[in-house]
Amino acid sequence: MATAIIGVGNIGGAVARHLVNGQEPVVLAANDESKAEALADELGPLARAASVEDAIAAGDAVVFALWLDALQEVLPRQARGLEGKVVIDPSNPVGFDASGQPIRTLPEGQSQGSVVVSLLPAGAHYVKAFGTLAAPSLASSSNREPRAVLFYATDDDEAAATADRLIRAAGFEPLKAGGLADVGRIEMPGGDLHQASLNGAVLDLDEAKALLVKEQVRA
Numbered sequence: 001m002a003t004a005i006i007g008v009g010n011i012g013g014a015v016a017r018h019l020v021n022g023q024e025p026v027v028l029a030a031n032d033e034s035k036a037e038a039l040a041d042e043l044g045p046l047a048r049a050a051s052v053e054d055a056i057a058a059g060d061a062v063v064f065a066l067w068l069d070a071l072q073e074v075l076p077r078q079a080r081g082l083e084g085k086v087v088i089d090p091s092n093p094v095g096f097d098a099s100g101q102p103i104r105t106l107p108e109g110q111s112q113g114s115v116v117v118s119l120l121p122a123g124a125h126y127v128k129a130f131g132t133l134a135a136p137s138l139a140s141s142s143n144r145e146p147r148a149v150l151f152y153a154t155d156d157d158e159a160a161a162t163a164d165r166l167i168r169a170a171g172f173e174p175l176k177a178g179g180l181a182d183v184g185r186i187e188m189p190g191g192d193l194h195q196a197s198l199n200g201a202v203l204d205l206d207e208a209k210a211l212l213v214k215e216q217v218r219a
Contacts, residue, residue: 002027003166004059006052006074008039010135011090012065015170018142020046022169029055053081061086061162063130068093068105068112075119083123086162089116090131092187092194104189113153113183127152127159128183129167129174133195133202141202142171149208151186151193155179173205177212 002025005012016026020043028036029052036049056062056078062085064071071091075082093106093115106112113128120126129152133141141148150172152163160176167174177186177193188194193211195201203211 001025001060002058004029004050004055004062005065006030006055006062007065007070008036009065011130011138012063013039014135014139015063015065015090015130016043016047017139018170018172019166020044021142022171024166024169027055027058052078056081056085059085061088061166063088063090064116065090065130067091068115071116072119075116079119079121083121084125086125086127086159087116087120088127088129088159088163088166089113090129092131092189094189102189108190109184111184112187113180117180125154125156125159125162126180127154127156127163128186129153129163130170132186132191132193134200137195137200137202144171146204146206147171147173148202149173149175149205151175151177151208153177153179153183153186173208175205175208175212 004027005016006029008030019026025046028040028049030036040047040049093112094102095105097103117126132151150167154160164174185191185193188196
C-alpha cells in the first residue's frame with residue numbers, strides 16, 4: 001500500500017515526512033514536478049515522485065493538500081481514477097484579504113468537505129483529516145509524549161480505518177469528531193475543534209475527548 005500526496009507545500013510536505021518516518025511509502029505529485037522530485041529525494045527510498053495521474057493510480061489513499069480553488073479544478077479531471085480510493089482532505093476554506101488577514105471563502109454553514117464530496121465519484125471514500133493543526137504545529141508535533149491529537153470526520157468506515165492508521169503512522173493520536181455533517185467543526189476559520197479556535201493549543205487525547213464531550217453536552 002502507498003499513500004499519494006498531491007501538493008507538497010507546508011501541509012503536504014509535513015504529512016509526507018511524517019508518514020515516511022512511520023515507514024509508510026508515499027508517492028508525491030505537484031504542479032511543479034521539480035518540488036515533488038526534490039522532496040522524494042530528501043525522504044529516501046520510501047518516497048517517489050510521479051505525475052498526478054500516476055500518483056493517484058499508485059495510492060490506496062490520496063491526500064489532496066491543495067487550496068479549495070485548485071481542488072475544484074483537479075477533482076473533476078481525476079474523478080475516474082478516484083473510484084474506490086480513500087480521499088483525504090486536509091485543507092481549509094480560507095483565503096486572505098487585502099491586508100493579509102485570513103477570511104472564509106465559503107458561506108457560513110457550508111463546509112469545504114461538502115464541496116469536495118460533491119466533486120468525487122460515488123465510489124470514493126471521503127475523510128477530512130490532517131488539517132486540524134496549523135502547518136507549523138503539524139510539522140513539529142509528531143511523536144511527542146503524550147501524543148498530539150488529530151481530529152478527523154467521515155461517514156465512511158473504510159475511510160475512517162485508513163485515517164486512523166495513517167494518523168497513527170504519522171506520529172499522532174486519531175480521534176473521530178463525527179461524520180460529514182461535522183466536518184465544519186474541524187475546519188478553519190470558525191471550526192471549534194481546529195487549533196485556530198483553541199488559542200493555539202495542541203491537545204492530547206484526554207483533553208480532546210473532554211472537549212468533544214463538553215461541546216456535545218452544550219449542543
